[in-house]
Amino acid sequence: MQAECFDGVVVSVCKNHEGIGLFFGFLLQFVHHGLPRKYHCMVDLDPFGSFTDKWLLAFGNHDHGKLRTMGRPTKIKTAIWIGEKQTRIRDRFLPLLLLFVSALATMGAQFSLAYPTNTQALPSTTAASASAAADAASRSSAPIVEYAPPPAEYARAKAYSNASYRHSFIGALYGFLVLLAILRWRVAPSFRDLAERASSHRFVQLIIFAPLILLTIAVLGIPSDIWDQSLSRAYKLSVQAWGPWLRDWILNQAMLVIVGTLLVGILYGVIRRSPRRWWLYFWLASIPILLAVFFLKPTIIDPLFYTFKPLQTVQPALLSEMQKVVHRGGMEIPSDRMLVMNASAKQTGLNAYVTGFGASKRVVVWDNTIVNSTIPETLFVFGHEMGHYVLLHIPKEIAIYATILLVLLYVGYRLANWMLARWGAQWGIRDLQDWASLPVLLFVITALGFLATPAFNGVSRHFEHEADRYGLEVIHGVVPDPNQVAAHYFQKSGEKNLADPDPNAFIEVWFFDHPTRPERVHFVATYDPWSKGIAPKYVK
Numbered sequence: 217m218q219a220e221c222f223d224g225v226v227v228s229v230c231k232n233h234e235g236i237g238l239f240f241g242f243l244l245q246f247v248h249h250g251l252p253r254k255y256h257c258m259v260d261l262d263p264f265g266s267f268t269d270k271w272l273l274a275f276g277n278h279d280h281g282k283l284r285t286m287g288r289p290t291k292i293k294t295a296i297w298i299g300e301k302q303t304r305i306r307d308r309f310l311p312l313l314l315l316f317v318s319a320l321a322t323m324g325a326q327f328s329l330a331y332p333t334n335t336q337a338l339p340s341t342t343a344a345s346a347s348a349a350a351d352a353a354s355r356s357s358a359p360i361v362e363y364a365p366p367p368a369e370y371a372r373a374k375a376y377s378n379a380s381y382r383h384s385f386i387g388a389l390y391g392f393l394v395l396l397a398i399l400r401w402r403v404a405p406s407f408r409d410l411a412e413r414a415s416s417h418r419f420v421q422l423i424i425f426a427p428l429i430l431l432t433i434a435v436l437g438i439p440s441d442i443w444d445q446s447l448s449r450a451y452k453l454s455v456q457a458w459g460p461w462l463r464d465w466i467l468n469q470a471m472l473v474i475v476g477t478l479l480v481g482i483l484y485g486v487i488r489r490s491p492r493r494w495w496l497y498f499w500l501a502s503i504p505i506l507l508a509v510f511f512l513k514p515t516i517i518d519p520l521f522y523t524f525k526p527l528q529t530v531q532p533a534l535l536s537e538m539q540k541v542v543h544r545g546g547m548e549i550p551s552d553r554m555l556v557m558n559a560s561a562k563q564t565g566l567n568a569y570v571t572g573f574g575a576s577k578r579v580v581v582w583d584n585t586i587v588n589s590t591i592p593e594t595l596f597v598f599g600h601e602m603g604h605y606v607l608l609h610i611p612k613e614i615a616i617y618a619t620i621l622l623v624l625l626y627v628g629y630r631l632a633n634w635m636l637a638r639w640g641a642q643w644g645i646r647d648l649q650d651w652a653s654l655p656v657l658l659f660v661i662t663a664l665g666f667l668a669t670p671a672f673n674g675v676s677r678h679f680e681h682e683a684d685r686y687g688l689e690v691i692h693g694v695v696p697d698p699n700q701v702a703a704h705y706f707q708k709s710g711e712k713n714l715a716d717p718d719p720n721a722f723i724e725v726w727f728f729d730h731p732t733r734p735e736r737v738h739f740v741a742t743y744d745p746w747s748k749g750i751a752p753k754y755v756k
Contacts, residue, residue: 359700359741360700360703360704360707360737360741361703361737361738361741361742362734362737362738362741363706363707363710363717363733363734363736363737363738364707365707365710365711365717366711369711369714370717372451372714373710373711373714373715373716373717374716374717376451376714377714377716377719379447379450379451380447383440383443383444383447386440387440387443387444388666390437390439390440391437391440391662392659392662392663394433394436394437395433395655395658395659395662396659397436398429398432398433398436398655399639399643399655399656399659400643402643402644402652403429403432403655404429404643404645404651404652404653404654404655405643405644405645405652407424407425407428407429407432407651407652408421408425408650408651408652410424410425410428411424411425411651418484419481421651422477422480422481422484422651423477425480425651426473426476426477426480426481427473427477429654429655430472430473430476430477430480431469431473433655433658434469434472434473438465441465445458445461451714452564453563453564453565453714454562454563454564455560455561455562455563455564456561456562456563460562464521467520467521471517475505475509478505479502479505480654482498482501482502482505483498483657484649484651486498486501487648487649488649491648491649494629495622495625495626495628495629496622496625496626498625499618499621499622499625503618506614506618507573510572510573510614511572511573511574511575511576512576513571513572513576514571514572514576514577514578514580515572515576518571522557522558522559522561522562523557523558523561524555524556524557524558524580525555525556525558526551526552526554526555526556527551527554527555527556527581528551528552528554530556530583531556531586533591534586534591534594535551535554537591537595537694538554538595538598539551540694541595541598541599541602541690541691541694542602544690544691544693544694544755545599545602545606545690545755546755547602547606549579549602549605553577553578553579554578554579554581555578555579555580555581556580556581556582556583556586557580557581557582557583558583559582559583559584560582560583560584560587563582563584564584564712565582565584565709565712565713566582566584566585566588566589566597566708566709566712566713567582567584567585568580568581568582568585568597568598568600568601569601570601570602570604570605570610571610573610573611577605577610579598579601579602579605581594581597581598581601585597588708588712589705589708589709590701592691592695592696592698592701593701593702593704593705593708595691595694595695595701596687596688596691596695596698596701596702596705597687597705598687599686599687599688599689599690599691600683600684600686600687601683602686602687602690603682603683603684603685603686603687603690603754604679604683606686606754607679607682607683607686607754609679609682609683612679613675613676613679616675617672617675620668620671620672624661624664624665624668625661627664628657628660628661628664631660631664632648632653632656632657632660633648635656635659635660636648636653636656640653643656669726669727670725670726672729673726673727673728673729674725676729676730677728677729677730677731680729680730680731681731681739684702684731684736684739684740685739685743685753685754686754686755687702688702688740688743689752689753689754689755690754690755692746692752692755699740699741699742699743699744700741702740702741703737703740703741706733706736706737706740707737710733710737715732715733716732716733717733717734718734719732
């Protein structure tokens, strides 16, 4: 990687993962020196073209005249892309330390076939609509082996995907800068001083400091949230008006403040009692809270945002067919554990998921999926979710994620101490036991969580692939031609959800928490152990 320094600010042309080093190098540059008097950042995200091998981040001082760089501007390769769920990096890792419970609940509670995305806008003329309908009918009866959306859907999906890359990349950078700005401007020490003046009791200080700092981070982060919703509305991913969206945002922040304040209290309690082992004790103390939130999420939290009805009262005929799949799998799922969610009130995508554990464990199918899919296709979706249920993916994934997070907490403990030794006085932070050290811990764990993205998503991709396999096996003999049923569902939902039709290998490895749509279509269309005389892996 070539680099040159102008006024202490790096100007560089770099490749792929080297850009991550530049990215974090710039963040630490900001911590130490702040931004130069004039700042320029040029990133070509290539919204409609193909990706090339390089990307340019240029930081320089305009006082020297024309900004000098050591390479020509090129299109970005290192786009931040999460996969079919398109979970935002900032949303997933910014609260990773404080909201350890909520983060794990988000990552482990739902295994979705496809994150809600946009339904293709209908042509404006009757003739065009008739032509599109005829084309869709023709394609729906044709055998599918590879994912091949029509040219119009392909172009629209690429446009949406690239817009998502842009949002995710800038949103991640913005999230880091919010925390660094809070540190540089000594926001946390100001809240700490206010809390200490109000009372000498740690509990009173907690209920003053924690909500103030958490709400500050949330309010400063709302531009990225608004951008996300604007993008969703522009591509018809969301049909939710701004008023209800704001209501959901406020409700979500209120819950995060409550859970976050509890975790802040636990965190600093163990830090004060064991400055060298707090990372382990905090992790252990968080697990019961994690399990409690995960248990309550389906029955207490989710109903605050959506309406759930028993499938037997909405679609009794479909429930009867699902029971055949359940019996084929050799298990029993009570009918009151099969629910329909009114996703259509806010979103247009096709989806289903399994959530909770013990008495709260349930399978949820979106009403959009039922309306837009045939009964055999819906049975495959159900079979996929049943696979997560039967194969114990939720407890397995939580255990793996918790182990990774334990490692992140330990490394974060070491890095946080190093940062405070170097910049603590400049930021007005006394030591790690100081309430004001919270943004440092958040920044460190957020950065580590970003770097651990491939590990988290690799685990998820594996479980999703195995659920696809189980879904095929469990509907074999229940529906005719299960391979084509599954392939047509993925083709249909991919077009409606604007799934990226050809993400490159780097983006897939780093940011896809589901197999890519081409991979899924090809697998379900070609997986056939029965014709080869091979025993299926899960459903014999």
